[in-house]
Amino acid sequence: MNKPERIDTATEGAMLAIGRRAREAAHALALATPEAKTKALRAAAKALREATPQILAANTKDIEAARTAGRPAAFIDRLLLNGARIAAMATGVEEIAELPDPVGTVLAEWSRPNGLKFQRVRVPLGVIGIIYESRPNVTADAGALAVKAGNAAILRAGSESLNSSLAIHAAMASGLKSAGLPEAAIQLVPIADRAAVGHMLAGLDGSIDVIVPRGGKSLVERVQKEARVPVFAHLEGLCHTYVDKDADLGMAVEVVLNAKMRRTGVCGATETLLVDKAAPAAVLPALVKALLDDGCEVRGDAATQKADARVKPAADTDWTTEYLDAIISVKTVDGVAGAIAHIAGHSTQHTDAIITANTATAERFMREVDSAIVLHNASTQFADGGEFGFGGEIGIATGKLHARGPVGVEQLTSFKYVVRGDGQIRPK
Amino acid sequence: MNKPERIDTATEGAMLAIGRRAREAAHALALATPEAKTKALRAAAKALREATPQILAANTKDIEAARTAGRPAAFIDRLLLNGARIAAMATGVEEIAELPDPVGTVLAEWSRPNGLKFQRVRVPLGVIGIIYESRPNVTADAGALAVKAGNAAILRAGSESLNSSLAIHAAMASGLKSAGLPEAAIQLVPIADRAAVGHMLAGLDGSIDVIVPRGGKSLVERVQKEARVPVFAHLEGLCHTYVDKDADLGMAVEVVLNAKMRRTGVCGATETLLVDKAAPAAVLPALVKALLDDGCEVRGDAATQKADARVKPAADTDWTTEYLDAIISVKTVDGVAGAIAHIAGHSTQHTDAIITANTATAERFMREVDSAIVLHNASTQFADGGEFGFGGEIGIATGKLHARGPVGVEQLTSFKYVVRGDGQIRPK
CATH class of the missing domain: 3.40.309.10 (Aldehyde Dehydrogenase; Chain A, domain 2)
Known part of the structure; x- marks a missing residue:
């Protein structure tokens, strides 16, 4: 891998701290009740609507900077928020809130001649790192999907959408707080420094379980080339x-x-x-x-x-x-x-x-x-994912491992085997 | 990653050719009938039994070399084959032959209000790279599991078991051939050069879909550190x-x-x-x-x-x-x-x-x-995996992505979405 520059110790320290908070939050989220997660996401949607003026003000700053930088019209359009787009974002979060809770679902069940009873049970994945370009709505979508599946999310928004994303993130965090869940369940990297991405790709000292890049070809290629943790990659759709x-x-x-x-x-x-x-x-x-x-x-x-x-x-x-x-x-x-x-x-x-x-x-x-x-x-x-009935997606995975096709709530989970016995020992 | 030394162009060329043959064989295996796969594995088991003298002769060479090299008793014991161990290996291959064929299983099925009918269908993963230490029986187990799941396998045996593994591999290949399946569905890397492992970890130019290391901590650590393709890693069992x-x-x-x-x-x-x-x-x-x-x-x-x-x-x-x-x-x-x-x-x-x-x-x-x-x-x-009823395993995965716990036939598969319509278009 290309090691992140060792010179940016401030960025590195800040990123590792984000990783530790995410790991702790993931532990709490994995044990959170379905009700708490639903309540948090409903509250986040409400907070998004209420924060419309602040989000629009922050977005205006990003748009002005992008115009000054001479960004093309398509870029500006992806970056632009308005009342309708914020309302759609809030509705999206509410739809995710109402999805069935995937955690604890029994995926398979069988028993063996020795009396052992096996279950394969869905559990959260842990900490999901999401690296995306300047589409501020991903801050709401991706955070909500990760939390619904019992995970913590570390979001790294395109630097040119940082003001908008910070405003959206504040609403998401207030929703978590109002439901008694750790705010660190959705963290937004507040650092524009691109070295932050390198630290995420290195896994933040084992704190990130999977990285989801969401953006164009060059972003996905960088992530696939440098990542030291598993990636749900979305290559081109040819x-x-x-x-x-x-x-x-x-x-x-x-x-x-x-x-x-x-x-x-x-x-x-x-x-x-x-x-x-x-x-x-x-x-x-x-x-x-x-x-x-x-x-x-x-x-x-x-x-x-x-x-x-x-x-x-x-x-x-x-x-x-x-x-x-x-x-x-x-x-x-x-x-x-x-x-x-x-x-x-x-x-x-x-x-x-x-x-x-x-x-x-x-x-x-x-x-x-x-x-x-x-x-x-x-x-x-x-x-x-929406057309599949997944109630939203974080991208479409083109790899064949774990997640393939639309990455929705279920694809953001893992499983464990729960085995119930009454004193079984394994014969020699 | 640590790039493989560029000096070993002979090894590199040989490894890339193995990758290309595996990719082609995987394509044929993915479309092979359940009957052909079962027939191939039954024939491989028979060939293993019949080749007992040759396998024992090859194993004697490996054992003598290991003794000369002063290898510890536990190492020699893992390397040692005898009639009973070869018979057990053949029986293991037969058990895998009789497992239900995982390919084509409908994992989920639903329809949408627009009339589209969705199925999630199990498909093979593709090409599995298996890197293991000097346990010759893995050559039979891992090859059989990969083929049963419709995959091609590239096996890299510990160099000190190479003679034994080559003899076992010849029997497996003859089984494939007798069922009309490509012999390259199970390839054994015939090169003792450790650079071969580096090439596998780099993915053989996109030809390897997943690597399964099977061995001690230092092997697994090397694989996790260097691999540029996904890994089903088995860390320690603490x-x-x-x-x-x-x-x-x-x-x-x-x-x-x-x-x-x-x-x-x-x-x-x-x-x-x-x-x-x-x-x-x-x-x-x-x-x-x-x-x-x-x-x-x-x-x-x-x-x-x-x-x-x-x-x-x-x-x-x-x-x-x-x-x-x-x-x-x-x-x-x-x-x-x-x-x-x-x-x-x-x-x-x-x-x-x-x-x-x-x-x-x-x-x-x-x-x-x-x-x-x-x-x-x-x-x-x-x-x-055997105790779980999986009919064999290629290892126990301690990661949370794709395969967790025993890696059996099902864990060596992926899935695709099959969507049937009658002219549906997506509204604007």
Whole structure:
């Protein structure tokens, strides 16, 4: 790893103290009653609403600084809060408050011939470190999800959203306090110094159990490269939609348009459309026309270029680019096998969909495509914890260990084995 | 990480080729039928039995080299194979063959108001790297568990068991071949060079999904320090048994003796006995006497030293030492709260037990002790995948992510979300 610079002893000391407080708070949270956690989050939501003027004032400072620094419009928009956004944040926290408490759930239960009774019981993970960019709402979401699952959170907000995040954090902490839970269950790193991130990635002397990066590619890459603790990483969402020869054309057009264009900046947006070479001749032109007419740039292979004069030629890099924009790459493939092979070679194992009326073809696709989420006849934009019914998410994990897909309350837990006996000893 | 020396380009090239073959084999294994996997493992077991003479001849070479190198008796014993041990290895592989196939199991199923149907389905993890010391039987166990779960395994055996492991590996590979599965589903690194381990820890260019170290503290520490891929680590098993004031004395003596003395070298052996200060006066002397009479050295606090003249004084380090020997540390504590506090400060979160007739006390202990396995009225030596009914294990994970406790076939899998729709698009 790249060791954090040893020169910043003040930052290091402050970060280690944050780690110790988090560890203690996690111990208390693990034993907190469901009622206390619900009460804390309801109170936090109320405090968020009541603190709207203070949060807006703090946000104005961040926005002014970002404008002065010449930040692009998309950045400013992510950073910007208003009354409606704060109200939505409070509602989000309330929704998390009302989720079933995951802690203590019996996940499995069995007994053995010697009479021992086994249970696998859900327990909190411990301390979750969340490192995010300048989206102040994550301070509320991520903190609430961590607490609901009985964990302590150490939040490291993008430095340019620090004023906004501090104001939001104050409301969250007051909610915890009013329910008698330790305020340190949600800590916000108050230090803009980037060395703070390095200390978190080193684990704060064993105090952090898992790191969740939430942000762009460069943040996630830094976290994966440097982290000495486990990471729930969200790599790119290079999502594919494959339109099979047996697809209903009307459905295909509607789903592909939604998958690409509903929101182009989300990780579940389709970036590559694969079309079966055996599909009726009308299919490819109809799909391409619908996209082009909706304002999407289309970069296609030779067959796609023939389908519409507006199609631009695709370069090799187009099959590996997450545009997050109104651009799509389109390729014709040899049936479902060709689609599966293309996805195996190019996908980021996030979300991939097939459109077909042929169930056997769909089942083959969903079995053979090794992605966190595989869909049949539905838009890839459903790749979202809320749409799964998870009541919020802290991100979408593209790794295969522990959490895969949307990271909600359940994914922020672990388990233990509880074994009940009546004096059993193990034979020699 | 400590980068592997760039000078060993031959080793590096060979290791990267192993990684590529494993990745390809994993793809085939993920889609293999349950029948093919079962057939392969049955054939591997048969081949192991038939290859007994060759395996013994190879083992003789390893044993002679180890004797020449002056290795201690315990090392030689772990390395030694004989007819009975090879037969047991074959039986172990057969037991794994007959386990239910985990791949494709539907772990959860629900639908949403928009009609989307969700399933969480078990899938293989991919490529498992297993790094172990000179216990040749791991070559058969670990390979069989990985294959049963649909994974490819890259095995790196202790260099002093390489001849034995190569002979065992040949039998496993022939089993795979006879069932039409790729032989590269179980690869044994044929290189004694320790740099091979460094390459595995770096992930072989993205080819390894998880590393399982199986061996002593120094191996596990090296793996945790250097690994750039996730690790299922098994730290020490500093297991505690707490005898509460409400314990049945006869049961307590029998369970504590078993927990410490059945086998002293296993990770589930109790290393520290905690005794309630409020227990009847006869309890502490009876426990200590039973241990001493069975040949166990007892290192105790002041109260324990008073209980029997043979007790030696415990030093601070005794509360943090995994003896793996006929030695136990004994401390008196203030009830279950004192036991929980001592365990929180000293445990490795492996396995801890309470002996009491009081159910409320037991439930509190099992709720508050944050260990992979907590037991009531049973020996800590049950910390074993076989005893859990997992049909074998690749180790006991002491981390809280993905696998916690015994790592069996199920713990070597991941999952995906399969979503079935009929044209659903996500509203704006």
